[in-house]
Amino acid sequence: xxxxxxxxxxxxxxxCTVVRKIRKLISDLENCKARYxxxxxxxxxxxxxxRAFFQNWILNRSNELINGMHSLSAIIMIDLDGFKKxxxxxxxxxxxxVLKEIANILKNSIREEDFVIRYGGDEFLILLKxxxxxxxxxxxxxxxxxxxxxxxxNIKISYGIxxxxxxxxxxxxxxxxxxxxxxxxxxxKGKKQNAYIV
Numbered sequence: 001x002x003x004x005x006x007x008x009x010x011x012x013x014x015x016c017t018v019v020r021k022i023r024k025l026i027s028d029l030e031n032c033k034a035r036y037x038x039x040x041x042x043x044x045x046x047x048x049x050x051r052a053f054f055q056n057w058i059l060n061r062s063n064e065l066i067n068g069m070h071s072l073s074a075i076i077m078i079d080l081d082g083f084k085k086x087x088x089x090x091x092x093x094x095x096x097x098v099l100k101e102i103a104n105i106l107k108n109s110i111r112e113e114d115f116v117i118r119y120g121g122d123e124f125l126i127l128l129k130x131x132x133x134x135x136x137x138x139x140x141x142x143x144x145x146x147x148x149x150x151x152x153x154n155i156k157i158s159y160g161i162x163x164x165x166x167x168x169x170x171x172x173x174x175x176x177x178x179x180x181x182x183x184x185x186x187x188x189k190g191k192k193q194n195a196y197i198v
Contacts, residue, residue: 049116075128078125101150114128
């Protein structure tokens with residue numbers, strides 16, 4: 001009888017161990033899936049949304065991370081003036097640090113329901129919900145003030161603001177904001193940019 005009980009106990013124990021291992025494996029797989037999903041939507045350097053995610057969202061027009069596309073009402077395209085000089089002078093590690101700090105400034109300058117996307121090397125796109133041009137200008141003012149406060153290698157921004165009137169033409173509005181941004185960048189090009197070491 002003792003032997004049978006021992007065998008039964010061993011059998012039950014081994015089954016419990018197998019179940020625990022299976023549960024751990026499932027948990028690890030779910031964690032991996034969550035990490036890969038995060039990598040897919042986030043820019044590795046800055047932590048804001050990636051352009052790949054944005055393009056996929058535009059194609060699908062449905063994603064739980066951006067609910068209510070109907071509420072998008074304005075976009076801001078931002079380019080960092082003087083960033084290339086930072087990269088060329090101090091290297092890409094410093095450049096990455098600067099990008100991350102600027103991305104944090106952008107995130108801290110918008111509302112929780114708005115989105116920052118790293119659109120290119122030193123270009124960022126901000127998607128704004130339920131706002132007007134005046135509100136966009138206030139965000140830009142906030143960003144410029146914060147950049148001046150941290151003296152981040154004397155980097156300034158050029159930007160283009162565009163109101164979204166027809167959400168089916170979002171890419172057209174991005175192009176218009178991009179054109180406005182480059183016009184400003186051209187004006188700013190002649191201004192002296194002195195690298196400031198932090």
